[in-house]
Amino acid sequence: MPPLRTHWLARPADYARTWRAMRDFTEARDAATPDQLWLAEHPPVYTLGQAGLPEHVLAAGDIPVVRTDRGGQVTYHGPGQLLLYPLVDLRRAGLLVKGYVHGLEQAVIDMLAGLGIAACRRPGAPGVYVRAPDGGLDKIAALGIKIRQGRAYHGLALNVAMDLAPFGGINPCGYAGLRATDMAAHGAPLTLEAAAEQLVPHVLRACAPRMACA
DSSP states (O other): OOOOEEEEOOSSOOHHHHHHHHHHHHHHOOTTOOOEEEEEOOOSEEEEOTTOOGGGBOOOTTSOEEEOSSSSSEEEEOTTEEEEEEEEEHHHHTOOHHHHHHHHHHHHHHHHHTTTOOEEEETTEEEEEEEOTTSOEEEEEEEEEEEETTEEEEEEEEEOSOOOGGGGGBOGGGOTTOOBOOSGGGTOOOOHHHHHHHHHHHHHHHHSOOOOOO
């Protein structure tokens, strides 16, 4: 299969409209439809995953809350955050869901390592984390996907250089007291375009077809 077709959505990209477009693309595709990778930046919005509990939204203020069909609890999207939405036929690529999620997390970890930022996973809490000065783990990237008939949509959000205050209005990913951070706070104040240039090759590798055993 050809590489994923990668393109930026018009910015800022309305979250609900983007979600509908991902869902419509996934429902309309067939076995020959090339995979795509959409890059986006959203205006401020809180999103609740399929099993998301409304009580994890503590103080939304004037930020809209959208109930969506991805996995996970509640998170925040806003200016200065890079969204990557791989629209991938996992069965065609020979990818299992667990391996696909692991690959997306590893893409962020490897990209950040190239910029001198040590990042890691946190058992039982999907996403990517970095060590805070007090020794705790702060979240720098969130991940949530939806699988429909073996095809994935939604994806990952990387905090590049953003106002982190809105994360205080929620229990991020359902964890009270979980702090968010961004690349700028760790000495890498990239533009979204520069961050995408660094991250996209790693994500493409995570989505690449796996060779079947003979």
